Amino acid sequence: RNLGFVSKYSRANPNEDFAEMVEYILMNGRAAFDAYVAGTTAPGSTYLRSKETIIVNYFKSVWGIDFYETRPDAADGLVDLTQDAIKALSN
Secondary structure (H helix, E strand, O other), X not given: OOOOOOOOHHHOOHXXXXXXXXXXXXXXXXXXXXXXXXXXXOOHHHHHHHHHHHHHHHHHHHHOOOOOOOOOOXXXXXXXXXXXXXXXXXX
């Protein structure tokens, strides 16, 4: 965690790190990721935020997908939509 990774597996290589970061945020939500980062010491927290920015920019520039909500009154980002789907499956 304090090295800037969300799992041991994410340390395997850069591709796995990217995939694990995406998975962690999608499955746990933005608030959980923010809490994870808040419990991380520097430089790990800085690395995690930098990688988060890369992910958000990648999804927007390559796929045209907003990773996080774009309107405060709507859950329209990929993370929110994923969290809604998980909740629906749980019911």
